[in-house]
Amino acid sequence: MELFLYTALFSPLVGSLFAALFSMSAKTKWAGIVPSILLGVSLTSSTILLFFVLGTNSTLHVEMMTWMETGGLYIPFGFVVDQVSVTMMMVVTLVSTVVHVYAIGYMDHDKGFNRFFAWLSAFVFSMMILVMSDNFAGLFIGWEGVGLCSWGLIGFWYQKESATWAANEAFIMNRIADLGMLIGIFLIYWNTGSLQYDIVFPAMATLDTTTLVWIGIFLFIGAMGKSAQFPLHTWLADAMEGPTPVSALIHAATMVTAGVYLVVRSNELYALIPNVGLFIASLGAFVAIFAATMALVNRDIKRVIAYSTLSQLGYMFAAAGLGAYWVALFHLMAHAFFKALLFLGAGNVMHAMDSELDPFKMGGLGKGMKWTMIMMTLASVALAGIFPLAGFFSKDLILEAAFVDHHLIIYGVLLLTAGLTAFYSFRIIALIFHGKDRHTALGFHPHEAYKFMLIAMSPLLLLAIISGFLFKGGFFEMVTTLLPATEYHIHDHLTYWIMTIGTQVFVIASIFYAYKKYMSPDIKVPDGTSAMEQSFKYKLLINQYYIPHFYAEYLVKPYRELSTIFWEKIDMKVVDATVDGIANAFYTTAEQTRGMQSGNLSTMLKWMVAGLIGLLSLAVVFGLAARHSDSIVIMLSGLGV
């Protein structure tokens, strides 16, 4: 089984290195095909490991090699395949395989084709390290690795100013959060003397609550950065500058869920500090509705889906914070499938529309792009949580968990968000695929994507439909060997049915409202004159609550000014001046003393005499000092030296 573990882990790396060999040369199909095949191998190995874990109900733990060993510090490169990590491995490898195959078509005409696959496979490798590591240090390597690859892929089209800006924003925000996480890891090591999960978590029960709270908070700061939780959320929407397959893989299905994975992995820690858990849940619920409201008005389909991802991450954190770790993980899995599908569908639309992203300029695309329409609609149904698609099972469970735990405010917020989710998802569906044709007038000639891209997407479609009702039971059985097995049942049958049906009716009503509102033939490309666009609410939402503006004005600008001051005053006048001064001293001395080396024998003789006299006088001084050393000591002590 170890062989399969290493295959699953390292074949993406091999694929990445293979593609990287060609990164400077012209596009070759093989640079895309080989990494895709290797990811298929990784997926197969992960599946075999999944059946191994399921079949034997045991876990696999290997130690590849020692990384650091000094004194009391021992960190190996160790990997663990247990019920939680195998779930993540399946999600990661499956979605990445689909996205790789899809990207062969999507990036077809791009100059950076080979480079793209090098980055993308490198990302999968980092993500596998992140989820498979058996200690916090390995997790941190993967954590930074995915951050780096995310930077490279957001800024993939580095000719574009906005893309490099977004890449840097994502990278810097993640660094800020990673500092928090690093402090958390240091605290863990400081207090338990190890970073291995199987040593750390049992040891935590003996620590005092204050320490645990700090560890929990700092680890969660790391998770907030990676999962783009408020107030570090702005990078995710800007990250949509990257190619769409990247958004599907990194910014929907895998990397952004790493924060949720961290919290789920540390469930034994968070179970000891329920107050921090409640904070996480409240923040999650807040982010869920916060992001959903921004998605309501945005006029960029990828950004709408990005906000939707943010909102769903909020759901996951709400579940994890309330202690329903397996529910969070289940929603993570289901969400990965339908959200990746939604993004890839959006990629098809972008391709058809020459990278146009404003849904108001589309309309009636459903005629030419039937399969994309079907896939995106089903993905949106799954996202909205309609029975019997995946979202229904996972999202309903979160709502139930909140209700059963008597966190009615969180429940209410999440329920309202479910309605908003349905509304904005179908708002873009209706605008893109239905209604009057608005794109022909603007000179667009949409066409359906390559057939193999659609076929590549189909596994996600299948999973978005069936993963809910097919996997729920088995998933619960599997992961609860590791996670707390809390079942969330509303004991009163009547309440249960009222809630479930009520939620469904609410969501369906939102969908119909969205269809009715945005399918009407009166929809025009907004030009900023309508009363709605003038209203304060709209302005607040379209400007993302003015938070990016606030950051730019009150954080970035003062920081830049401060940097300028430091540059001009400290760097130029102190640091540089010191260095230059030393160099200048040498120059001046050399300039002054080069007269000595005139080659004139007479001058040299003069210097020789001067040296002789100098040495003689030194000899005299030292001789005298040695003779009178006793009295000198007395004199010096009299001076108080």
Place this chain on the structure above:
Amino acid sequence: MEIGLNHYLVLSTILFSIGLVGVMRRKNLLMLFFATEILLNSVNIAFAAISHYYGDLTGQMFAFFVIAIAASEVAVGLGLLIVWHKRYNNIDLDYLNTMKG
């Protein structure tokens, strides 16, 4: 007044100083050789005087060595000087600067 060791040493020092100033000031290569001779012989006086003072012949022996070496040095030096003079037609130190760094 009896002439003692100190007188010899003072004489030696005076001669040494004269030699040193000669080495520093003279531009004529021939004069430089003279100055060197004065230096060496001032030391010889000191050797001989101290040797006599201690009743130990080693110092005087050393003076003989110095005289011998000085003679050979002058022989070589004058040879070089003559060659130099033949080639450049002067023996001024200020023109002797091909070793300039």
